[in-house]
Amino acid sequence: xxxxxxxxxxxxxxxxxxxxxxxxxxxxxxxxxxxxxxxxxxxxxxxxxxxxxxxxxxxxxxxxxxxxxxxxxxxxxxxxxxxxxxxxxxxxxxxxxxxxxxxxxxxxxxxxxx
Amino acid sequence: xxxxxxxxxxxxxxxxxxxxxxxxxxxxxxxxxxxxxxxxxxxxxxxxxxxxxxxxxxxxxxxxxxxxxxxxxxxxxxxxxxxxxxxxxxxxxxxxxxxxxxxxxxxxxxxxxx
Numbered sequence: 267x268x269x270x271x272x273x274x275x276x277x278x279x280x281x282x283x284x285x286x287x288x289x290x291x292x293x294x295x296x297x298x299x300x301x302x303x304x305x306x307x308x309x310x311x312x313x314x315x316x317x318x319x320x321x322x323x324x325x326x327x328x329x330x331x332x333x334x335x336x337x338x339x340x341x342x343x344x345x346x347x348x349x350x351x352x353x354x355x356x357x358x359x360x361x362x363x364x365x366x367x368x369x370x371x372x373x374x375x376x377x378x379x380x
Numbered sequence: 381x382x383x384x385x386x387x388x389x390x391x392x393x394x395x396x397x398x399x400x401x402x403x404x405x406x407x408x409x410x411x412x413x414x415x416x417x418x419x420x421x422x423x424x425x426x427x428x429x430x431x432x433x434x435x436x437x438x439x440x441x442x443x444x445x446x447x448x449x450x451x452x453x454x455x456x457x458x459x460x461x462x463x464x465x466x467x468x469x470x471x472x473x474x475x476x477x478x479x480x481x482x483x484x485x486x487x488x489x490x491x492x493x494x
Contacts, residue, residue: 347468
């Protein structure tokens with residue numbers, strides 16, 4: 267999507283603090299972190315919201331979770347616990363309409379999650 | 381897993397307020413809801429934490445998101461937005477060690493998510 271901020275990061279047209287990547291997913295640091303570790307894991311394919319995930323995308327959604335594992339390993343957070351969050355729609359707090367999994371860790375996390 | 385609460389729900393050995401299900405996933409209401417809609421979507425297969433997801437599980441993780449879409453449709457929340465949350469490890473707020481995606485909606489959601 268030509269006007270999508272995250273597609274531009276995927277295509278290296280906009281800089282980002284990239285943590286790691288896999289064939290179909292990319293992980294980079296959130297520019298407004300809410301915790302010592304706050305990384306976004308996105309599919310390289312443009313999917314606007316979680317409501318737009320189609321059956322053919324199942325694999326890439328799983329790949330987001332595998333790449334999140336790698337982020338947690340890199341950050342040294344395997345044993346400390348973390349939270350994975352996806353906001354859906356403006357009412358859910360989604361600000362960029364290219365799905366992204368927030369990987370949040372490195373501090374205590376309260377409940378409820380917002 | 382014989383001692384897993386959520387495996388028992390999958391096998392209908394413990395009652396739960398089931399919302400919908402698919403071949404490999406099940407959705408039921410959280411017994412301690414933090415929002416008007418608070419549903420847990422789990423894989424029927426036992427996976428302890430998000431750190432234990434293996435490459436062969438990619439598809440089932442995607443299926444959790446497809447079933448979450450169905451929950452949102454049933455709850456009439458497609459246009460209002462919602463949040464999908466997975467706690468990982470005790471430090472991340474995970475209390476049952478069978479992965480579950482919290483589908484939270486029906487009220488405004490603040491940031492950060494805990």
